[in-house]
Amino acid sequence: MGCLRVFLDGASTGSVNMARDAELLAGHKPGDDPILRVYRWKPAAVTIGYNQDFTDFDESALRAAGYDLVRRPTGGRAILHADELTYAVIGTSPDPIFGASLHETYLKINQALLSFLADLGIAAEISPGESREEARGLVCFRSAGRHEISVDGRKIIGSAQRRSGGVFLQHGSILAGPRHLGLPSFLRADVNRDPGELAAVTTDLGQLLGAPQSDEDLDALSPRLADAFASVLGLDCGLA
Numbered sequence: 388m389g390c391l392r393v394f395l396d397g398a399s400t401g402s403v404n405m406a407r408d409a410e411l412l413a414g415h416k417p418g419d420d421p422i423l424r425v426y427r428w429k430p431a432a433v434t435i436g437y438n439q440d441f442t443d444f445d446e447s448a449l450r451a452a453g454y455d456l457v458r459r460p461t462g463g464r465a466i467l468h469a470d471e472l473t474y475a476v477i478g479t480s481p482d483p484i485f486g487a488s489l490h491e492t493y494l495k496i497n498q499a500l501l502s503f504l505a506d507l508g509i510a511a512e513i514s515p516g517e518s519r520e521e522a523r524g525l526v527c528f529r530s531a532g533r534h535e536i537s538v539d540g541r542k543i544i545g546s547a548q549r550r551s552g553g554v555f556l557q558h559g560s561i562l563a564g565p566r567h568l569g570l571p572s573f574l575r576a577d578v579n580r581d582p583g584e585l586a587a588v589t590t591d592l593g594q595l596l597g598a599p600q601s602d603e604d605l606d607a608l609s610p611r612l613a614d615a616f617a618s619v620l621g622l623d624c625g626l627a
Contacts, residue, residue: 389484391622393613394424397606401432401455401468408475408556409460417553421478421485423616425609427602431469431566433573434459436547445573454573461558463547467573470564470591472605474500474612476557480550484620489548489555493534495619496557500536500544503615507608509595511538541590561612562591563600 396407404426411422432455433444441456444465449456454467476496481487485495497513504511514535536544546559560567568585593599600608617624 389622390420390625391617391620392420392422393624393626395609396424396426398427398429401428401434401457405457405459411477412556415477415554417479423613424475425612426473427605428468430454432457433465433467435465436463437461443575445575448573459558461547461549461556466560467567467570469566472561472563472608474559478555479553480555489550492555497536499616499619502619503612506611509538511536538590538595541588543590562589563605564591564593
């Protein structure tokens with residue numbers, strides 16, 4: 388049995404978190420043991436996808452709120468990382484563990500995420516996808532893409548992946564509280580800023596578990612997330 392290298396990193400700034408993930412990806416070679424990194428954000432931060440434009444966001448409003456604005460090395464759309472547990476998986480594809488395609492890799496990782504949620508008593512499902520119009524939006528959690536995870540039709544985990552040279556990085560945000568709903572207020576003035584639209588299509592661990600999730604609660608969930616990944620991937624779980 389191989390090893391899953393696990394980093395339970397706690398909270399860091401947006402720039403530190405994204406630099407750390409990019410560093411792990413750059414140092415990963417096909418066939419290396421896969422990596423799982425689990426972390427939080429302090430202060431809260433807005434990340435934008437690899438192909439998005441900073442000019443779509445109100446940087447002065449973000450500075451006034453004390454939030455970071457950084458670019459993710461993966462694709463996808465903007466996310467306000469506040470009340471959440473974030474995962475990053477770095478691995479090889481094609482590979483017997485993660486499959487040969489983007490779709491197969493997403494499915495394998497989603498099995499681990501669904502197992503983690505089931506362990507918490509949450510029955511979740513993989514979204515069937517979104518319309519082309521929804522896919523062109525700026526905000527990640529306004530709709531659920533083909534490979535994202537929902538509970539009763541409301542999105543709880545959004546993910547994005549980057550693949551290059553036989554290796555990949557997949558990021559995902561596991562919503563734990565309501566502060567992601569503040570993202571529309573940081574969009575440029577000519578974009579729909581209605582937070583109610585976002586609230587109607589998302590849920591979070593706090594709602595589903597019936598109690599707010601503190602930083603300490605989320606740190607306590609991190610090893611359980613690592614165990615779910617190790618079990619589904621068929622690997623020993625080792626703190627790096």
